[in-house]
Amino acid sequence: MDYGPCTVRDLKIGSTKYWCACGLSKHQPWCDGSHKGTGISPLKWTVNKDQKIFQICACKYTKDPPFCDATHTNLPCQVMERQDKCQNKDKHCQDTKLCTGCGWIPDF
Numbered sequence: 721m722d723y724g725p726c727t728v729r730d731l732k733i734g735s736t737k738y739w740c741a742c743g744l745s746k747h748q749p750w751c752d753g754s755h756k757g758t759g760i761s762p763l764k765w766t767v768n769k770d771q772k773i774f775q776i777c778a779c780k781y782t783k784d785p786p787f788c789d790a791t792h793t794n795l796p797c798q799v800m801e802r803q804d805k806c807q808n809k810d811k812h813c814q815d816t817k818l819c820t821g822c823g824w825i826p827d828f
């Protein structure tokens with residue numbers, strides 16, 4: 721998982737992109753189908769601004785997807801707090817899938 725935005729250049733206005741919402745894609749910030757089985761779906765986004773550079777969220781905690789809203793600047797503390805309170809916390813070390821309760825990702 722990345723803790724900062726992806727700088728994306730020269731998107732064509734009107735083109736459609738699928739923003740990875742699960743964090744598992746190998747082609748961040750866009751979906752590569754890795755979300756299958758997680759219960760999380762990508763966000764369909766049509767480019768509606770004519771601009772050269774976009775800051776697209778890669779941490780997956782933005783409140784304005786697919787754009788970075790700077791939530792990542794305090795993310796490690798937020799993630800640790802969320803994972804510490806997760807009801808599935810005791811099962812994380814045996815899980816092979818993303819925890820949809822707190823965002824915990826197994827090491828592969």
Ligand code: FES
Pocket residue numbers: 723724725726776777778779780781782783787788789790791792793
């Ligand atoms: S990368 Fe900035 S809010 Fe996600």
